[in-house]
Amino acid sequence: MAADSDPESEVFEITDFTTASEWERFISRVEEVLNDWKLIGSRVGKPLEKGEYTSGTWEESSQEISFADFKFSITHHYLKQESAENDGRDELEEDAYPLAMQDLLCINNDFPPRAHCLVRWFGVREFVVISPGANCEAIISESKCSLLLSSVSIALANTGCQVPLFVQIQQKHRKMFSGECQGPGVRSDFEMVHLRRVPSQYNHLSGLLDIFKNKIGCPLTPLPPINISIRFTYVLQDWQQCSWPQQPPDFDALLAGEVGGVEFGKLPFGACEDPISELHLAATWPSLTEGIVVDNDVYSDLDPLQAPHWSVRVRTAENPQCLLGEFLTEFFKICCRKETTEEILGRSTAEEEGKENSDITQALSKLTEPSTAVPIHKLSVSSMVHSARKRIRRHRRVPESPLNNDVLNSILLYLFPDAALDKADVSEVRPPQQSPDRQSEDYHLYNQLKSCPSDSLTHRLALCICMVNFHHGGVRAVAHLWQEFVLEMRYRWENNCLIYGLASGPPDLRCCLLHQKLQMLNCCIERKKARDDGKKSSSSDGARDRSRGAPEGAGPEGAGPAEAAGKSWDSWSDSEDEFFECVSDTEEMKEDKEEAENRSRSKPEGRLQPHGTHTLLNTQEPLYIPITQEPAPMTEDLLEEQSEVLAKLGTSAEGAHLRARMQSACLLSDMESFKAANPGCTLLDFVRWYSPRDYVEEQVTDADGRVEVRGELSARMKIPGNMWVEAWETARATPARRQKRLFDDTKEAEKVLHYLALQKPSELTRHLLPCVLHAALLKIKEEESAEDLPSVRSSLQQISSSASKILRHPNPEFKKLEDVISQLMAVEAVIARARSLKAKFGVCGGEREREEDGDELERFVSSLLEEPEVCVSGAGRGPAGNVIHKLFVSSQRAALLAPMEEETLRSGGSDDRKAFPDFPPPAGREILLRTCVPRPAPYSKALPQRLFCVLMRDEFRLAGAFSSDTSFF
C-alpha cells in the first residue's frame, strides 16, 4: 500500500508541455489576442439607432497569428459607440444573450449603403475575423475548415468571449465566412452558401422561406411570424429621355466665316460623353410579415412602384473625357518641347523672311525716288508696307502652312479689333478705349497668378494659342501664329500704331513677363508717336529761331546760319554748334559778352506751370516747374539685370559713388529742364522745388538790426564735390524735348521685338501658361456659378491659392503645374456630373408647374453628388421618384421597341401582365428573413434566427445565423 501511493503522487505533479500540439498552440494564440483586445466577458452597448452603421465611425485593429507555418491575420471590427449608461444593470442580467445576437434582430440598419460585407449580411456591430495572410493560399478542404472552426469554438469557450468570431474560407474573392458566437447557455452559428447559379426552386421569396423554416427546424405549431425585409436594385444605363446635351465645339461654322472672332475668346468646357454611367435604384420593403406578401414563380406582389422606400446611387464614369482638361493638357505639352520656330516651320520661313526683306527694300526704294510732300510720304509708306504685308500673306498660302488664310485672318482680327479702323484711316489710328476696370475679385485674380487682365491682348493671345494648338495642327500652328503676331508687332512699331488691348503706362510688374514686354513696346510706340508729333510743331519754332538769329549774326559770322537754312531740324541743331565754334580769337571777349547778354535775355523754354508760391532768388521772377522727361519704363528682367549691376558695385564708398552716378541721368535731365525753364536760376532754386527739405531757412540780423529770413542749402547739399552740385555744374539749359533721351525707345523697341522673335514655342507657352490657367479658372467659376456647387467653390479657392504660389516662383516645377491642371480637370468632371444629373432630373422637373417639386429635385440632385446613396422622399410617387420612373420607362421602351399602344393596355390587372413592365428585371435582389424561435427543442429558450439572401444573375448567396440553446438541448 505505501509503495503504491508514492509513485502515483509523483506522476500527478509533473506537467509535460513537450507534448502540446500545433493546434493547441494556435488556440492559445487566439485566446491571447482576444485577451489583449479585452474582448472577454459580456459586451454592452446602446441600442442601435436608425442608420448608425452608415453614419457612425467604424474602427478596426489587426494582428498576425500562425498555425504552424501557415499565417493568418486576425482583425477586430467594431462600431465606435459612447459607453453605455446601464453598465450595472446589464452586468446583473447574467442570462442575457450576447449583444451580437440582439443585433441579429435589429431592423434599424438593414441594407446599409456602405459597410463591411459581414455587417451587411449578419447585421452585427462588432466581430473578429481570421483570414489567411497575404500571399497565403485559401482554406478550401473541408477538414481544414472544420479544424479552424473547432479552434474558434474552443477559444471562445475558454475565454468566455461573446464577440462573434469568423473564419474566412474558400477563395478570398468569394467572401465566404463561417463563424460562431457564444454566450452563457446560448450559441449562434454563422454559415454561408455561395453558388454561381440560383436554383430555380429558390428564386423567389417562397422558396427562401422554405429553406429558412427547414433550417430552423422549429417543431412549434403554428410557427412564430417571420419578419421579412426585401430590397431590389434596378440599374439604368441607357439615358433615352435625356441625351447628353454637351456637343463638341463646331469649328466648321468658324471656318465658313459665319462666326467672327468671338469663338476664340471662349475655352471649351464639359464632358464629351455622359459622366454619369449608371443609376442604381434600390426599392426596399422593410419589415413585412410573412402572410402579407406573395412572391413565387407565377406571381409576385413586389412591384417597385409600390415599394415604401426608394434610394438611389449614381456610378460615375472613370476619367470622363473633358474638353477643358484636354485643352490644358495639350497646351502644357508644348511647354516641354525644345524646338525653335525655324526648326518647326522649316526652311520656307527663312526664304519667306528673305523675300519679305526684299519686298520692304523695294517699297522703300520706290518711295525715295519721287520728291513729294511729307503727308504723301507718310501715306505712301503705310500703304506700301501694308500691301507688302498682304503679298507676304498671299505668298505664305502654301500647303505647308499649318494655318490657312481664313483661320489666320479671323484670329488676327480677334487679337487686333482695331485693324479694321486701321484700313479705313491709316493716319488717324485712334488709341484703344480701355474697358473700365472691374472691382470684382475675379478681375484681380491676375495679380495672384502673375497673369494679365482678362480683357488684355495677352489674354486673348493665350486663348488663341491654346485653340490653334488643339484644333489646327499643334505646335506648328502655334509657331505659325506666333510668327504672324511678331510681324504685326513690328508693323505697329514702324507705323506708330498703338497696340490694342494694353493698359497705358509702364509695364505692370504684377503681370507675366510677356505682358510686360508688350506694354514696353507700347511705351516705345507712344514715345515715338509723341516725338514725331512734337517734331512737326517744333519745326515752325525752329524756323522762327532761325529768322530771329539772322539779324544778330549779320556780318562775317552770318554765313553759318545761312548755310543751314536748307537743312532739316536736326541739321539745324548741328549748325548751331558750328556757329559757336567759329568764334574768332580776336573777338573772343566781345563774343563772350554778347553770349552772356543773350543768355540772360534768352527766352525760357519747356515750362509746365508756375510753381505758385516760389520765386527765383536772384531775379525775383516766378519759379516755373519744367516739363521733364518721364523715367524709363522697365520690365522685370531688365530690373533684375540692373539690380545685379548695381549690387555688383559692392558696398565700398567708391561703389556707392558709382551707383549714384549711374542713376543720376534722371537728375541731370531734370536740372537741365529746370535751367531752361528758369533762366538765371541757382541750385538753391532747384532744390526748393526738387527736394524741399534740403532748403533750410534761418533768421539773420543785418547791420541795421532788422530780422530777415534767408534760405540756404542743407548741410548735406553743401558737401564739396557731392553729386548734386556736380550734376548742377554739368547741366546745360536744355528743354526736355531737346535733351538726350533717358529712354531710347528705338533701341528698346528693337530689343523687345528681338526678344519676341527669339521665343521658342515652349518658351512662349510657358509665358502664357499663367494666362491660360487664369482663363481656365475664370471659365470654371463661370460654369460653377450656374450650378451652385459649394464643394467646387472651395476647391477652386484652394487651386487658386496653390497655383498662385507656384506661378509666383521664377521657375515653377512642371510636376506642380501638372498637379494644378489635374485638379482643374477633376473640378471640371464634378461640374459635368452635376450638369448631367440636373439635365436628367431638372429638365423633367421643369415640365412640372409646381415650384415645390423643383426645389425638392434640386436638393435631391445636390445630395446625389455628395452622398453615396440618397433616399427618395415619397418613393415612387414623389417628384424625384416620378422622374426616375420615367427614365426607366423610356429605357425599357427603347430596349423592347414596344409600340405606343402600351398606354391603352394599362386598363386592367389582367392586361398588365401582357404589357411590358416599367422596370427591367432587378439586377440584384436581397431578402432578409428574421424570427425568434426556440431551438433545438420546444422547451429551449427562444433565440434570434436570421437568413440573408442575395440573388443575382451570376450569384446566389445565403448567409445564415442560427442560434441554439446549449443548456437544454
Place this chain on the structure above:
Amino acid sequence: MDDDVLTTLKILIIGESGVGKSSLLLRFTDDTFDPELAATIGVDFKVKTIAIDGNRAKLAIWDTAGQERFRTLTPSYYRGAQGVILVYDVTKRDTFTKLENWLNELETYCTRNDLVKMLVGNKIDKDNREVDRNEGLKFARKHSMLFIEASAKTRDGVQCAFEELVEKILQTPGLWESSIQNHGVQLSDNEPQRQGACGGYC
C-alpha cells in the same frame, strides 16, 4: 565665403527725404555716423551678415531716395523684398503724415502681401520732437507693423531694429523658403472607401 549662411534677405528702407534713411543704414552696417552724408540718388545698396538665434542671415539692404521725383524710379526695386523699414523724422510731423502714402505705394508695387513691415521714428536725440511716441505706436498697430524709435546719431535702437525685423522674417517661412510644399486639393469630404467595404448588394 558665406557657406554657412542660411539665406539672403532683401530689405528696403523707404521714407521721406531727409529723415535719415541712409544714416540708419550706415550706422547699422559700419557703426558710424556722418552728419554730412550726401543725399541719395536713386537707390543705394549695402550688405551685412548677422546672426539671429544661431542662424546666420545675409542682408541685402536697399536704401532709396525719398524725393518725389525719384518715387517714379525706386518702386521698381521693391519687387522681391522680404522686409521693409519705413522711416520718419520725429522732429518733422509731415514726414510722419506722409507715411500713409508710402504704405499705399508699398502695397501697389510689392508683389507679396506677407512681407514684414517695420516703422522707425528717427532722430530721437534732438530736442524739438513733434511726433509723440504713442502716435507712432498707434500707427504701427493700425498697420500691423513692428515699431521702434531710434537715433542714427546716438546709435539708440538701430541694431535692435534690424535684428527684430530679420527675426520676424525668419519666423515667416513662406517669405524666404524657396520651395513650399503644396498640399493636394480634396474634392470631396468622403473618406476613401475602406478595403472590404461593400458599396451595395454583394
